[in-house]
Amino acid sequence: MSVSAFDVRKQLAFYGAYHSNATNILIHVVFVPVIIWTSKVLIADIPVPSFVPAVHYTFSDYLAFDLNWSAIFAAIYLAYYYILEPTAAALYTPQWVLSTLTAAAFTRADNHVQIACVVNGLSWIAQFVGHGVAEGRAPALLDNLLGAVVLAPFFVHLEILFTLGFRPEMHKQLKNDVGVELARIKKIEGDKKRAAQRKVT
Template identity: 40%
Template sequence: MAFLGLEKHLTFYGSYHAHPTNIYIHIVFVPVLMFTMMSLGANVSLPLPLVPSEYANLSTVTAAVYGLGYILLAPIPGTLLAPYVLVQSLVGSYCVGHIDRFNMYAAAVQVVSWLLQFVGHGVFEKRAPALLDNLSQALFLAPLFVWIEVLFMMGWNQELKLRLEGSVAERRKEMDQAKKGKGKGKGKSEL
């Protein structure tokens, strides 16, 4: 499970997602965001040999990169998640080509989904989202993280779950101490 530092990545992401309500918000809206992202990526055509023109686009390439990355990072969850990512890409590509104004709907859903996740962080986590510290890591890991959360809820790899809970608690404590350290010495006279 440690291939490519899975536990390190999940600890990073998990340290921003510990409140159950925020986790559930992400479980619902990260797949929605991924689908709409794949759909919008379908608008960028690419010359891909052996791929039907309707699916020769950025969405297909993104799905392949994400799917392969997930398999390398977490073989069991990644192998289960990769086909879902590919299906999101294929369905998104189909919708863009066959549903009037689908891009407008996808963009609107993107905005609402992002807003709800920021609410999850601000109201429930009381901390900024992970993407403010590491955008690429957060965007790549979010779908895998929520998938692994679902697998944990179904009883998969409870040993890993317990290790992550400990490392996340430790990292959150460090983050809180660092935050307090930044706030020291800032009284009203310094404003």
């Protein structure tokens, strides 16, 4: 990520500029959590280094904890969100923890990899349809893969909070920031098209 990785306004302005269409935002609100959950299921099977202690605890058939890559990445993501916006991150923590615990429990199922792969793939297709049809432009991950993948869950969470009235002044500022960023991106894209046309002629 860029030097502004810990500036919540700059990070969300970047991501928001690729998600200004209401339909595309709704698609993300539905499918980003699904992508995150299925990704937690899939990376849970990746072996961790030998120095990582083996911790496995089952609360119920639907809630479990394993100290694996899924839990490690979940902790890193959440720590980053606390740096960006502590209050919003605190409100997000219960959902994030529940997602991690249910994903760990689901890995106990024999066919968890196949199911997670199918659901994850369909969710990504929905995302690309949202960008191609509703937004009319390429997704953010094509310009900043790491930033887009890390920011997506928090962006969706904040969109829901803003709809419920969370920090209206911050929401207003971000809308302005997104407008400026969107204009900058469109200018760059326009300059590239004009340069390509000049080469052809």
